[in-house]
Amino acid sequence: MFSESAPAKVNLYLHVTGRREDGYHLLDSLAVFGPVADALRVAPADDLALALEGPFGATLAAEPDNLVLRAARALAAAAGVPARAAMVLTKRLPVASGIGGGSADAAAALRGLDRLWGLGLGEARLAAIAAPLGADIPVCVASRPARMQGVGEALSAAPALPPCGLLLANPGVALPTPAVFKARAGGFTPPAALPAAWPDAAAMARALAALRNDLEPPAIALCPVVAEVLAALRALPGCLLARMSGSGATCFGLFADAAAARAAAPLLPGRWWREAGGLYETGG
Incomplete structure (x- = not known):
C-alpha cells in the first residue's frame, strides 16, 4: 500500500489575462500549497475501486466517476497497463471551494498509482497525463509553489518564498468554477x-496587495458571504493580507508565521471551515 497527500492549492493572486478562441480563459497566478490535505491510499486489487471517507467524503458519494477514477484510467491507458487498484480517499478539503481539492486528489492518484504499478514515469510525464483532465492538476502533481500561466498548464518557478502562515476559511457554500467565470x-x-x-x-504581503484575484468580484456577486469572510480575516490580529483563492469560496489570510495563523483561527466564526498552519512541504 502507498499513501499520498493531496494538499490544498492556494492562489496568492489570480489575474485573468485573456481568452482563447475555444472559450478557455488565460490566467496568471502564483500557487502555493498547505496547510491541510486530503489523503489517498492505494493498494493492489483485481479491479479499480474507490472508497470515500473523511468529513467531506459523503459530498463526493453521488459522483460515479470523479477525477480520481478518471486520473487512474488515464494513467493506465498512457502506460499500457490494466487499471487495477483499491483506492481510499480521506476527504478533508471542502468540495467546489477554490483550493483545488479534486485536482489535488487526482494528482495524488497519479503519483500513488505510478508507484504502485512500478511505472517510474516521472513528474513531467505525470503532469502531461494530468493536463487534459483539468487545468489545476499539473501544478498539483508537484505540490510545490509555482507560477501558473496559460490555462494553468504553463508552469514556471515561483519566487523564493519566506516562512509564513496561512489561515484558510470557507463559509460552507460551494461555488462552481464555470458559474464564477460566467459572472465575470x-x-x-x-x-x-x-x-x-x-x-x-x-514584504510578500505588500507586493501581493498590489495584485488581485479577478474572480473575487463575480464570486462575491454570486455568494455575498465571501465578502464577510474576507472582512473577518482582515480584522484578525497579525493578518498581513486577505484574499479569495481560485474561484472561491475559500479565502485565506497571510500571516508572519504558522503560529500566528493558528492563533487567529479560533477567532473566526465556528460555523465556518477553518484550517491554519505553514506552507506544505513536499514529502513533509
Missing part, C-alpha cells in the same frame, strides 16, 4: 511582475 465582467489584467524572492512575509 470587464476586461483583462496584465501578468504580474514578480521578484526572484521576498525577504519576509510582510
Whole structure:
C-alpha cells in the first residue's frame, strides 16, 4: 500500500489575462500549497475501486466517476497497463471551494498509482497525463509553489518564498468554477511582475496587495458571504493580507508565521471551515 497527500492549492493572486478562441480563459497566478490535505491510499486489487471517507467524503458519494477514477484510467491507458487498484480517499478539503481539492486528489492518484504499478514515469510525464483532465492538476502533481500561466498548464518557478502562515476559511457554500467565470465582467489584467524572492512575509504581503484575484468580484456577486469572510480575516490580529483563492469560496489570510495563523483561527466564526498552519512541504 502507498499513501499520498493531496494538499490544498492556494492562489496568492489570480489575474485573468485573456481568452482563447475555444472559450478557455488565460490566467496568471502564483500557487502555493498547505496547510491541510486530503489523503489517498492505494493498494493492489483485481479491479479499480474507490472508497470515500473523511468529513467531506459523503459530498463526493453521488459522483460515479470523479477525477480520481478518471486520473487512474488515464494513467493506465498512457502506460499500457490494466487499471487495477483499491483506492481510499480521506476527504478533508471542502468540495467546489477554490483550493483545488479534486485536482489535488487526482494528482495524488497519479503519483500513488505510478508507484504502485512500478511505472517510474516521472513528474513531467505525470503532469502531461494530468493536463487534459483539468487545468489545476499539473501544478498539483508537484505540490510545490509555482507560477501558473496559460490555462494553468504553463508552469514556471515561483519566487523564493519566506516562512509564513496561512489561515484558510470557507463559509460552507460551494461555488462552481464555470458559474464564477460566467459572472465575470470587464476586461483583462496584465501578468504580474514578480521578484526572484521576498525577504519576509510582510514584504510578500505588500507586493501581493498590489495584485488581485479577478474572480473575487463575480464570486462575491454570486455568494455575498465571501465578502464577510474576507472582512473577518482582515480584522484578525497579525493578518498581513486577505484574499479569495481560485474561484472561491475559500479565502485565506497571510500571516508572519504558522503560529500566528493558528492563533487567529479560533477567532473566526465556528460555523465556518477553518484550517491554519505553514506552507506544505513536499514529502513533509
